[in-house]
Amino acid sequence: MSVTAFDTHRFIQTLRRANLSEEQAEAIAEAFREAIGEEIVTKDDLRAEIESAKGDLIKWIAGLLLAQAVLVSALVKLL
Structure with a gap:
């Protein structure tokens, strides 16, 4: 700050x-x-927080995509 x-x-x-x-x-x-x-709060502080939020969001999306792929694979094997 x-x-x-x-x-x-x-x-x-x-x-x-x-x-x-x-x-x-x-x-x-x-x-x-x-x-x-x-x-x-400075612009640099805001930029750092935005970058952190972007990283967290990307991790969540990647995790959800992986979970979806596993779920679809499991359903395909069952059918």
Whole structure:
């Protein structure tokens, strides 16, 4: 996962220049800092998960095809 640097002081100054009160600016900065502090998924993370899911899906399909072939062979021998 990637880490994002966040300058809280600069963010608060920007909000203050937009005529927000000190309390509002600090509250927004805190909420924003908490939001970006959570796990952020990057495109590379998503690609890795998709590749993993593709591999799992291929294994399932191959297993089902093999099971189907065995079942058909067994039924042909019975008839």
